[in-house]
Amino acid sequence: MALRGNSILAKKIQSKLKLFGRIGLTTAFVFVLFIRLQSAQWFEQYYSRGLYPKIANILVPFSDSFPFSLSLLFILLIFIWVIISLVISWKNRKSIFSWVQWTMDNLIAIVLLTYVLFFVLWGANYQRLTVEEQFNLANLEVTQADVESFLNRLEPILINFNSSRDQDTALISIKKSLKETIESITTVNPRLPKIKQLPKGSLIRFGNSSGVSSPFLLEAHVDASLSDTFFIRVAAHELAHIAGYAGEADAEFVSEFAVLRGPDDFARYSVALEVYISLLNKLDDDLRKNYYQALPKQVKDDIKAIYIPFKKYAAPQWFQDLQKIAYGSYLKSQGVSAGYADYSRDIKLLLIAYKQGYLLQ
Structure with a gap:
């Protein structure tokens, strides 16, 4: 009983x-x-x-x-x-x-x-203020002349790069640049984590992504299959997420802005390379071809290397499309009205920052 x-x-x-x-x-x-x-x-x-x-x-x-x-x-x-x-x-x-x-x-x-x-x-x-508000970016029109001017400013970073490709040194510099940039804007000195690598192709194949940050444990992950330059670029993006910039374009812009103003040659080269590619896509075919052909062989090889793991580990197209729809819906649920397309907003923000004299003057 x-x-x-x-x-x-x-x-x-x-x-x-x-x-x-x-x-x-x-x-x-x-x-x-x-x-x-x-x-x-x-x-x-x-x-x-x-x-x-x-x-x-x-x-x-x-x-x-x-x-x-x-x-x-x-x-x-x-x-x-x-x-x-x-x-x-x-x-x-x-x-x-x-x-x-x-x-x-x-x-x-x-x-x-x-x-x-x-x-x-x-x-x-x-839900925080947009980077436009935080960085006092004006709502300016961006012209093709602006794109070409910015390309011409980025070009020396790519053409003159001959430093060592030390990943650890670059990551240390990126953290320092992010901390200094964010503190100058928000007065907050963010706590940034180590970059942890996930098995080669795991994020590309199963997540249609190259990097991911954990919102529960604040870990920053990067796919180990990425080329040396794109690894650095993605790492900077994920660190910006952990620094408190949840929106994709916000994290893209803050990381690009900070690194391009930073001192490490390899970090600057890696970010400039990805930004350069995005800017080329805004030009007509003939002009884009002219800019690309003028690049040194090493820069062209680095551009080609970016796409190799995405071809090697690519998931079926239907799965990629499904992931984009799902992630776009998630972004919209968090107040990002453009959804997946918000990724590309960073280039316009960089061009505006450049026009306002904040970058590469």
Whole structure:
């Protein structure tokens, strides 16, 4: 009788804990929805320049203490836990209906918890002021003459590059440049993580991406298959994400702006190369060909090397299209109205910064 009484008491306590957990999680979710109604200026002041740097100062050193991707390990463990939980619940089911109900209840709880953690730990940075506002970029028209002028400024960086391609030194310089640039704009000195490499082709094949940042542990990952120059470029982008720039174009612009103003030749060359390619695509065919043909063989080889892993590890086209649609929908849900197309906004921002005298003068 005593054992039975203890069992009943344990079930009552468990039931109450579940109820309190659901109430707490629902309350947190509603609170997040309420917070999202605040202005961009509010998020800039109280989150991106207030709470988030404190979160980064805790999570970044913790994640950096592991030599491997802690995020990847957590994903694997969570996947195993979900499978085991589903199997156990299926074996202990009273009916198929009760199992489906249990599964749906827990799925909803997981989705709510994931969103709350995502928003609090990093995702609220989507709501901050745009880089146009932070960097005082004017709404200027960009002409082909501006594109050609900027290309001509970038060209010496590419043509005259003959320094060593030291990845570690370049990454140290990128972090320093990002810190100095962001602190001059926001007064915040961001805590930046180590760059962790994922297996060759893993991000390209399964994520249609070359780099990814964890919003839960603030880890920055880059696909190990990338060419030496593009690895540096992607690493700079991911570091800008962890610095608090959630939007893709925002992270692109901030990282490009900081590195092009920085001292490391290899870092500047790597970023200038990718920007140069993007600018060439804004020219007509004949003019683009003329600019490309004028480049030294080494620069052309580096451009070709960028695309090799994307051809080697490319996922089927239908899968790539599906991923773009899914990621575009995710971006729009975070307030990025252009969705996947927002990636290209950084080039216009760079051109405006150049016209205003902030770059390569």
